[in-house]
Amino acid sequence: MNIQEYISSGIIESYLLGELSDKERAEVELMAEQHSEVKAELEAIEITLMNFAAKTPPLHIKQTILSKLDVNDAKVIALETKKTPSTFWLMAASVTLLIGSAIYNVILMNKVHTAEEQLVVLNSEKEKYAKDFENQSSSYGKMAEEMAIMMLPENKKIMLKGMEAAPTALAAVYWNQKTQDIYINVNSLPVPTADKQYQLWAIVDGKPVDAGVFDMVSDSASLQKMKAIAGAQAFAVTLEKKGGNPTPTMEAMYLLGNV
């Protein structure tokens, strides 16, 4: 029987209700000693039983009871009790207060300790959020910058469509008509093997001019700046060896778009 089954068997309730034989009782006590879950459950049930029907008696009852006790029995404070009963009560009260305040201190200490632990957790969370925020704002800054480039009126947008090698591939080239700057924004391209890179070509007067190689970037909105070229009639992307080739491999053409 595992601990959970033992706990839910009802034996702890029977124990607290005083219904077990000596042998069974000893067994429960042993279980409680060996398993903290059993002990915790036992104490929780006892407190429930104690509390659910609790009713605070009037305050004066305690004094009446204390006055009825045979205080000669009291080994610790008995002597003083006889001489000056009022001092005895003061002492009893002050000791009770002292114990109360000691207990309260322990409770407060625990609370401070818990609060400190929470503070550490909160601080580390705060740092994490600060970092996240930093990352977010830097990527937002980058996006805003890219947005600005895309929106420039002198930028011409040329859509490059997928060729046979990858019919669903798609990219856009932004070509600044004043500065001739070229940016590429890859929408979709197959991920190349590690030894290969895509290369952008500008077709100027029917001849391909190298516009540089580019990597696949995870952020699909990212613009990559390529070489500036004037007078292109079309743009194409081929898959070449890493670092690029002086002339395009026509069989490995992935994208093409006319200006």
Next chain:
Amino acid sequence: MKKLNYTEEELVALLKNKDMVAYNVLYDNYSASLYGIITRIVPAEEIAQDILQDVFVKIWKSIDRYDKTKGRLYTWMLNIARNSSIDYARSKQSKLENKIQDIDNSVYEVNMQNSTAINTDVIGVKEEVIKLKDDYRVLIDLIYFKGFTQEETAKQLNIPLGTVKTRVRLAIIELRKTLK
């Protein structure tokens, strides 16, 4: 109500040594619970208060007879409180020549009296048991307030012992939720 501040062993050892501080702690920790039991069985507040006094004097006098291998301190005190209350109720009842009181009626009578009594002298009255389902409430009344064993309860209500045990556990789980 506070949780115990001493461990039970420490408290018992101090009490057996007739330690007044420990006795004060004992009273502070357990009086409300025991008074709650007593007033369930003997609803008349003044008599219940007398019984509470007797119970605590009895605890002081006979703490040497408490044997921890026979069960928890609370269980022991609960039995003293319950037996004293039941003894009183019986003697009063026999005077009234009501030999056998119908259990079902007495259960509800006790509850009704408690739920309608408004006594400004008494603070912290809890009526959690009222919120329990009837099935559970009858069980708790018999077992906790009347001192029936679970087996006797099963016979009394004519339901299997296993069902009684399960319901007792569920009732306590319910109470735990309410008291949280």
